[in-house]
Amino acid sequence: MMELRDICREYKVGTELVRALDHVDLTIKAGEYVSIMGPSGSGKSTLLNMLGLLDRPTAGTYRLEGEDVSSLDDDALARHRQQQIGFIFQFFHLVPRLTALENVELPLVLAGAAPKARRERAVSILESMGLKTRLDHRPDQLSGGERQRVAIGRAIVMRPRFLLADEPTGNLDSRSGSEIMQIIEQLNRDGIALLIVTHDPMIGGRARRHLTLRDGKIVSDRSGEGA
């Protein structure tokens, strides 16, 4: 469970104070499927980064699975990210010199997993996403959709409870985009909580819960298919 209480995130730009998140209260339960929408600059990415422990609040408290993580140091945050959170980015962020397989293995490598076990796990994940024949391809030898599938593989290889996706289809054509959506929605049905930031109402509409942000505030929080 993710619980934000009275979270603010402020940036100082020159003498001006930009409030990217403005007293946000939010609770995400295990296995939820949440879309986050809103105009550009409304704070969607900031909120997702906050939930993903990539960013720290300037005020407020954040409890992750009951533990107050608002003021942990860098390495403690890294440990939580490693074990509980998977990220998918608009620009994939694959390591260009590593093969698809090595990219998926990377979190396990950082965690010090044994080579054989991690290889098996990475291979089976890539196979389940239809990339059996692409294991040894480097990112520049893959299509955009394939790259994003590799990135999803990397995000879930540590079996996190939360999958955070910031415009995961923003860089893909509609067909690849819907393939990606099918994959991550299947992961959600298998139990992972899915939070997706998107500009696309068609994609946002597929979630079971819809958040709308404006000027750093959650202006609506509705549940129900196709709302």
Added chain:
Amino acid sequence: MRALDVTRLSLQALQRYPMRTSMLLLAISIGVAAVVTLTAVGEGARRYVTGQFASLGTHMIIVLPGRAETGGSGIQGLLVGETARELTLEDTLAVGRSPRIKQVTPIVVGAGTVSAGSRERDISVIGTSAHMLAIQHWTMGSGQFLPPAELDLAQPICVLGNTVARELFAPAPAVGQPLRIGAARCRVIGVLAQQGLSGGFNVDETVIVPIASAQQLFNTSGVFRILAEASEADAVQAAKRDIVATIKARHAGEEDVTVITQDALVATFDTIFEMITAGLAAIAAISLVVAGVLIMNVMLVAVSQRTAEIGLLKAIGARQRQIIGLFLTEAACLSLLGALVGLAIGGLGTWALKLAFPVLDFAAPPWAAAAAVGVAVASGLLFGILPARRAAALDPVNALSQR
């Protein structure tokens, strides 16, 4: 994270930028190769010089009248020598009785005018005995050296240095010719082959006469030096002690001589050349520090180029120390590889030098090669720290926002 994985990831990163990697490898390897080659030159010179000295006979022992305080410096011995009891022919014979001494000869040196017919030369006159030839490893050009004889027997004979013989007699052969040294007359019985400098003395420009003749010539009863040759290299120190004891006993218990061994001289030269070699190594090592600065610059560029990747690593759980470790390993791999290439280049350079100058035995001392590799890796690590820490300190959100 496993050490093997860290190394693999670092090597993959290096492979990714072959141009940059090879430039850095070049910079480091030049530094290491310079250390290896320059120290090989220094070491070659050292071996050559000490070898030359050794060829004079490391068994040689020189006895000077007068006590030098430090016991090591012949110059001091010479300076105080005037006031000390002089060495005599009897001292020479007594010294020669030690079983650790193979042969011994006294020396008297003075300046004299030699003339033959209308030609005349002012040169050094050395009075000595038959053993001098063997002790100094001189070789005869023609005729014979001084014959074995009682030390106090003055004979009207002389042996000429090569240059003197030529200047006084050429084109006629010198052997058998009469010669005047000051007022004394003698006959040339032999001419030395060309010797060049021997222990700082130009033998080619001397005339050699029996010790007793020289003493008469210079009106002295003393001996300028005693040269002795130990029976074997290991006996040199014992022979030296024998000499001191013998002279002390003969000089009423006073230890008023200075004994210089050839190996002490060799050791001095050895030390000098070792210092020169170390100096050359240090100068060459500076280029390794320069290479280190280069590594730092390139790694800083690498960190900014790979900002997004570092952000990604952080997002998927990399700790700060892991990121520092990755970048430092990259720097270490780079400098170690460069050092190995440098050792190979240095080896080739040394080999080429050997081909070019076969007289000199070029060889980099092992400590220099080890130190070069050590300095290269240390400088890589040291200068890698700043970029690595910068990478580890990146803010993940900012880092990920770069593509």
